[in-house]
Amino acid sequence: xxxxxxxxxxxxxxxxxxxxxxxxxxxxxxxxxxxxxxxxxxxxxxxxxxxxxxxxxxxxxxxxxxxxxxxxxxxxxxxxxxxxxxxxxxxxxxxxxxxxxxxxxxxxxxxxxxxxxxxxxxxxxxxxxxxxxxxxxxxxxxxxxxxxxxxxxxxxxxxxxxxxxxxxxxxxxxxxxxxxxxxxxxxxxxxxxxxxx
Amino acid sequence: xxxxxxxxxxxxxxxxxxxxxxxxxxxxxxxxxxxxxxxxxxxxxxxxxxxxxxxxxxxxxxxxxxxxxxxxxxxxxxxxxxxxxxxxxxxxxxxxxxxxxxxxxxxxxxxxxxxxxxxxxxxxxxxxxxxxxxxxxxxxxxxxxxxxxxxxxxxxxxxxxxxxxxxxxxxxxxxxxxxxxxxxxxxxxxxxxxxxx
DNA sequence: GAGGACATACCAAACGTTTAGTATTATTGC
DNA sequence: GCAATAATACTAAACGTTTGGTATGTCCTC
Numbered sequence: 001x002x003x004x005x006x007x008x009x010x011x012x013x014x015x016x017x018x019x020x021x022x023x024x025x026x027x028x029x030x031x032x033x034x035x036x037x038x039x040x041x042x043x044x045x046x047x048x049x050x051x052x053x054x055x056x057x058x059x060x061x062x063x064x065x066x067x068x069x070x071x072x073x074x075x076x077x078x079x080x081x082x083x084x085x086x087x088x089x090x091x092x093x094x095x096x097x098x099x100x101x102x103x104x105x106x107x108x109x110x111x112x113x114x115x116x117x118x119x120x121x122x123x124x125x126x127x128x129x130x131x132x133x134x135x136x137x138x139x140x141x142x143x144x145x146x147x148x149x150x151x152x153x154x155x156x157x158x159x160x161x162x163x164x165x166x167x168x169x170x171x172x173x174x175x176x177x178x179x180x181x182x183x184x185x186x187x188x189x190x191x192x193x194x195x196x197x
Numbered sequence: 198x199x200x201x202x203x204x205x206x207x208x209x210x211x212x213x214x215x216x217x218x219x220x221x222x223x224x225x226x227x228x229x230x231x232x233x234x235x236x237x238x239x240x241x242x243x244x245x246x247x248x249x250x251x252x253x254x255x256x257x258x259x260x261x262x263x264x265x266x267x268x269x270x271x272x273x274x275x276x277x278x279x280x281x282x283x284x285x286x287x288x289x290x291x292x293x294x295x296x297x298x299x300x301x302x303x304x305x306x307x308x309x310x311x312x313x314x315x316x317x318x319x320x321x322x323x324x325x326x327x328x329x330x331x332x333x334x335x336x337x338x339x340x341x342x343x344x345x346x347x348x349x350x351x352x353x354x355x356x357x358x359x360x361x362x363x364x365x366x367x368x369x370x371x372x373x374x375x376x377x378x379x380x381x382x383x384x385x386x387x388x389x390x391x392x393x394x
Numbered sequence: 395g396a397g398g399a400c401a402t403a404c405c406a407a408a409c410g411t412t413t414a415g416t417a418t419t420a421t422t423g424c
Numbered sequence: 425g426c427a428a429t430a431a432t433a434c435t436a437a438a439c440g441t442t443t444g445g446t447a448t449g450t451c452c453t454c
Binding site: 011012013014015016090093094096097098100101102107110111114115118138139141142143145146148149150151152153154156157159160161164165166169170171172173174177178180181 | 208209210211212213287290291293294295297298299304307308311312315335336338339340342343345346347348349350351353354356357358361362363366367368369370371374375377378
C-alpha cells in the first residue's frame, strides 16, 4: 500500500494523486486507506518516512568499510542504480519540490535528510584527508554540496530524458574530475601520482 | 496574468493550482482567464513557453562574445542569480518533474529545451577546444551533461534549503574543478599553467 | 451601438472525508 | 472444545466542498 502510494505520488505528485486512484491501484477501496491513515497527509508522511529510511540505508550500506575515494565512486553508482530502478525513483525529488510551499512537515523532513547526506559526504572527504588520500586544502562541505548537486541534477535530467541523457557519462565525468582534484596533487607543484581512474 | 500563473504553478504545481486561485491572485475572475485561454492546459502551455523563452534569452545574452572559459563561469552565475531571484525561479524545474507523466506536450517542450541547453554548452566547450583554451581529450557532451547536472542540482538544493545550502560554494567549487580539468594540463605531463581561477 | 474585456452565476464531475455495515480472525469465558 | 465477544481489515455509499468549465450579463471604449 505504501509502495502504491509512493508510485502514484512520484508520478503525479501529491496534489495530482487522488486517494481513489491510489486505492484502486492498490486493489483496495478508499475506505481501507482511511482505516490505516488518518488523512491524505498522513499517508504521505508515512510514505516519505518509508522512502527516506530506504534511501539512507541503501547509501550507508553501500560504502561500508570502503576507502574514501572508492566510497565516493560507489555512492554515485548507487544513486544511478536507484534512478534507473523501477521502484518509484522520482518520489523523493518530486516531493522535495512539491512540498516546499505546501507541506512544511514533509519539507522539513526532506531538508534534514539532505543535510544528513551532505554531512555524510563531507565526513567521507574529511576522512580521506586525514588518511592523506585527498589533499587537505579543499573544503569538505563545498565538495559535499557540489557532489550532491551533480547527483541530484543527473537524476532529474535522466528522469526527464532517459533516451538522450546518459547518466553514466554525466556522473562518470564529474566523479573523475572530482577525484583528480581531490588527489594529493597540488596545482602549484609537480604531479606525483599518475593514477586518475 | 502569465506571471501570476507561473508563480502559482511554481509554488503548488499544476495539479495543486486551481484556476480560481490563480485568478484571485491576479486580481481577476475565472471567467477572465477562460476568455484568454482555452483551458487550464492552455494556460500552462502559454506560461511554459513564456518562461522557456525568458530563460533561453537570459542565458544566451549573458555570454555573448565571451571566451569559452569565462562563458562557463558566467552561465553558472546567471543560473545562480535566477535561482535567488523572486520571479518564480522554481517554475521550470517544478514542471520538468510534474509533467513527465501528466503532460506530454509540456514534457516534450522542456525536454528539448534541456537538450538545447546541453548542446549549447557542448558547443561552448568545443569552441574552447578549437581555440586551444581547453584540452582536446575531453568529451564536450559529457562536460555539458555534468555541468547541467551541477547547476540543476544546486538549484534544487537551494530551493529546498536556502538557509543551509550555499549555492555559491557548490557551483563555485564545481566550476573551479571543471575549469582546472579543462585547462590544457595533461595528467601525464608536467603542469604548465598555474592559473586556476 | 457594437465588440472587446471582463464579472457573475451556475453546472457536472471529482475530490477528501465520514459513516454504516460486513466478513474474517483472534480472544475469552465456560 | 466451543459458543460469545471483540478486534481487525476491509467495502459501499453518502456528504459537503472544490474543481474545471460554460453560459450569460455588464461595463467601457471606440
